[in-house]
Amino acid sequence: MNVLRFLAFVALLIIATSCTKEAQHRPAIATTDMRPNILFIVADDLGFTDIGAFGSEISTPNLDELAMGGLRIASMHAGPACQQTRTMLMASTGHMKPIEVRPAQDGGQRDNLLSLNWAIIPELLQEAGYATYMTGKWDLGRDKGYTPATRGFDRSFTQLNGSSSFFREFFLIPGELGFEDDGVHVGFEDLSEDFYVTDHYTNKMLEYLGEAEEGKPWFAYMPYTAPHWPLQLPDDWLDKYAGKYEMGYDELRVQRFKRALELGVVPENSNLDNFESQVDPWADLSADEQRKYSRAQEIYAGMIEHLDMSIGRIISYLEQSGQLENTVIVFTSDHGASHAEFGVDTGRTPKGRGPNMPEHTDNRLENFGRINSFVDHGRGFGAAGSAPFRYMKGSLTEGGLRAAGFINYPSAVKAGGVTHTYMTMMDFLPTFLEIAGTEHPGAGLFKGREINPILGASMWSHLTGQTDVVHGENYSVGWTGGQGGALIRGNYKLINTPAPGQQGTTDWRLYDLAADSGEHINIASQNIDIVTEMIEEWETNWR
Numbered sequence: 001m002n003v004l005r006f007l008a009f010v011a012l013l014i015i016a017t018s019c020t021k022e023a024q025h026r027p028a029i030a031t032t033d034m035r036p037n038i039l040f041i042v043a044d045d046l047g048f049t050d051i052g053a054f055g056s057e058i059s060t061p062n063l064d065e066l067a068m069g070g071l072r073i074a075s076m077h078a079g080p081a082c083q084q085t086r087t088m089l090m091a092s093t094g095h096m097k098p099i100e101v102r103p104a105q106d107g108g109q110r111d112n113l114l115s116l117n118w119a120i121i122p123e124l125l126q127e128a129g130y131a132t133y134m135t136g137k138w139d140l141g142r143d144k145g146y147t148p149a150t151r152g153f154d155r156s157f158t159q160l161n162g163s164s165s166f167f168r169e170f171f172l173i174p175g176e177l178g179f180e181d182d183g184v185h186v187g188f189e190d191l192s193e194d195f196y197v198t199d200h201y202t203n204k205m206l207e208y209l210g211e212a213e214e215g216k217p218w219f220a221y222m223p224y225t226a227p228h229w230p231l232q233l234p235d236d237w238l239d240k241y242a243g244k245y246e247m248g249y250d251e252l253r254v255q256r257f258k259r260a261l262e263l264g265v266v267p268e269n270s271n272l273d274n275f276e277s278q279v280d281p282w283a284d285l286s287a288d289e290q291r292k293y294s295r296a297q298e299i300y301a302g303m304i305e306h307l308d309m310s311i312g313r314i315i316s317y318l319e320q321s322g323q324l325e326n327t328v329i330v331f332t333s334d335h336g337a338s339h340a341e342f343g344v345d346t347g348r349t350p351k352g353r354g355p356n357m358p359e360h361t362d363n364r365l366e367n368f369g370r371i372n373s374f375v376d377h378g379r380g381f382g383a384a385g386s387a388p389f390r391y392m393k394g395s396l397t398e399g400g401l402r403a404a405g406f407i408n409y410p411s412a413v414k415a416g417g418v419t420h421t422y423m424t425m426m427d428f429l430p431t432f433l434e435i436a437g438t439e440h441p442g443a444g445l446f447k448g449r450e451i452n453p454i455l456g457a458s459m460w461s462h463l464t465g466q467t468d469v470v471h472g473e474n475y476s477v478g479w480t481g482g483q484g485g486a487l488i489r490g491n492y493k494l495i496n497t498p499a500p501g502q503q504g505t506t507d508w509r510l511y512d513l514a515a516d517s518g519e520h521i522n523i524a525s526q527n528i529d530i531v532t533e534m535i536e537e538w539e540t541n542w543r
């Protein structure tokens, strides 16, 4: 059955692709629609080694089964933070190119917009005949005409802002929850008292899938907000990891790295020899500091297990309804681990933004993880989830840009492997279009809008074992951060951003990621010509 279904799918791809070309890139809609469904799950601020299949001690049986039953993706490159990655994956272009920058609103919530001059994944799949559903974080514009309901999603329940409480409470903006339900503003009274957002996203998606038209493939986008700060959990989940992190972040970092190495998800030649921890050794912290940080990490771990349980509910539904076999499942995080010091702040830098509504916030240890707490797990535990890669979320180093991920689709993707081939978030759009038997229309008019071409490439032939790489060795992708930036070309990575918390730029450094994914050995002075070429490429196309 698997083989037949896959052959039918391949035949359909060929027909659809040739039709598309003849019809001058008009998307194809198949009559007997055997095209696979696409379930695309994106975690928020999940560290590279935070799930079991990537080295974690946190219990993630559902994700591990899918990861081990598919292909783990160990070299996916994202943007340095939430909005940048969502831009790259939704529009398949550089992380700052389509962003219309606007001043932050009251409460510090960014108010940027994803330009309408890019056709994005749901719009293109909708055109190609897919039903399109989304539950989760949007973070690409709050204005009318820019939210998921008018950007290609048939059904959506979404957090428009970059961050929010997990409970029914005002968070950064007094009087505004920041949710939209099929394009309609969600008020306080619209949510139940026991509202917990991860459950709500799961429930809503199950509702959409339950009402889906039979015989029509669907695209379900689930950008969950776990385990982004504020770390919060329902009461009965709060103590699942009680006492589990008393060993502290230095020991956890070593344990995670060893396991990740055994699992083959970090390069064989990587090590922790020159790892810069950026924080005081765990042993030097006071008992009070240790208790606060380890408690925050307990809640963080519980959120990841809760996320796994939630994904398990979706998978069970697909299995029961006979759809699992014909669904391509893709999981990733939106970048590297978070390192905010909210709640546990002991005066170390960077403090970051504190609670915007201090009169509402109760960050006593016994309230950590409950409604009106505002806590993150800090830089030390963040690094434990990023090692051996350098730094974390917000940085253009590998600890910021690398996101764990996998694809599961047994009829075409072999089980148990790990790919270290370079890919970026820009590659998802063309991959999904290939799965749907269509392609991006290129520059020109799309739904009356002038749109730009994409910069990613389909990963499908690589993920299905037909090719070794996704990109040629001269394919370049650039990033900006602060006043500096980074460019990856083949195995070379050029970067001039300073350590977190420092301003300005450094001299351009060059690393060979194949030999030195920890970015410790600067080879710029031995490769002046390459550095010069790469700076020019960055200045011309990515700045």
Ligand SMILES: [Ca+2]
Binding pocket: 044, 045, 081, 082, 228, 334, 335
């Ligand atoms: Ca994020």
